[in-house]
Amino acid sequence: MIKKITYLAQACSWLAVLTTVGMILLFLGFLGVRGFDTINPTLFFGNTPPWGAIIGRLPVWHGIWPACVGTVALVLLSSLLAIPLGLASGIYLAHYASGAWKRWFSLAVEVLAGIPSIVMGLFGFALILSLRKTVAPQANTCLLLSAGCLALLVLPYLILMTQTALEALPDELRQAGLSLGFTPWQNMVHVLLPVAGRGILSGVILAVGRAAEDTAVILLTGVVANSGLPSGILDKYEALPFHIFFLAAEARSDAELAQGFGAALILLILTAALFLGAYYLKSTFTKTWDQKNLSI
Template identity: 50%
Template structure:
């Protein structure tokens, strides 16, 4: 009978854990949604400015999250275009060329890079900016470019790992077919292996975009500010969505501003959810497609 009790207790505990976790997440996110749903409107994005004028950059937007969204978008675009070539190339190198000790030690370094607290990556970006400011030019200070670089460093290990894993998980037959037909190693990689592992790599890239879009710790040390309007150049300050949410939470002046914070939180959550769903879909769709032939 005691055994039955233990059995029941353990099972109940597992279900309770699931319930507790679901309830916590649903509670936190649900609260943001319920409180912030009312603030979702065009004026959340554009304030008092006419949407078309804002979108065509004809007029400045105050009291709206449009500049922050543009800032985040620019930032993500920049850092991804820095990180993807380096990350994917490193991933290919790790999967196809590195062997033995080199592979082991490089792998260790990338694991460390993946584990470093993001604030340290931001701090590194900040130190580099200050270093360049003293050594190269006064015009360099924490700015959009420095943030983009630091964010690229942050997502680099993810890109390396996803690329490497996608390549290494290819079945052996795929790997030997092309060389058997006389393809060189590079031809094999670019004509066979990369296309075959594309789904894994692309979903890794999309998840990295998500990480860039949501990160706050890195950018708060490397040039993001509360009000800057649209970023004017690579060396200027900029606004970003996650930092906007952070600032509102710590120093909102009135109810309207707070509601704008809720709105921004919903928008950021929606963007991240969208990217996440996209990455999941691509991974499943593309791998089905590749597994079961072209349809």
């Protein structure tokens, strides 16, 4: 009987693994095969001469270059907003907060992490609605608003990764600095942060990846299909994930569909590269303190 159950379980597990691996390979293979040929300068710049497009002199009509620039701008702006706030909050929660306050703050961070991204977008939308009703009747959804909402979306990841990386450090490291007469902040800046740096950096990279791929937030806060390069942070913009979303529904020709595959592959390569970078940093971080090998 026990043998039979074991065999059955083994068969089921093989089935599950083969199904999943098969689906994923099919999925990636499909994307790779259809997308590979489309990756060339035309994908990015259409008929526009690349150099003129890159320096922003010539508008690009049939390429994904504006979407790429939009995504980069979006990611940079939201990182600028989220990283300082996330690191500071993570440090506070790891080493300064205590007792009931720490529990309440942690609860808030967890709730923030659980909020669906569309609700984050809806929050941005509501913000604009109320601005219009009150102080700024001209207010409209824009790059800055999207970046702000994306920053909120990735903020809890940054906080949790910073807090976890700092709390994972051995106690003796903290005591060493304090017992020598470092102030808590000196100990943080010169001892703990350098050692936890890789772990924190991997969290930052994962957060950047999430900001780059999210579609639901920007859908409600100012992304459009055809705006060209963003001309300012208070303007509409294009972004890669939205471009893919748009082409899936609205592609009118094989050429546009091919562009969709190209854009999807570019976005996948981007997020996969970020993911691998974070994975590498995280594994070396764990090794660093696991083996008591605290050199930086």
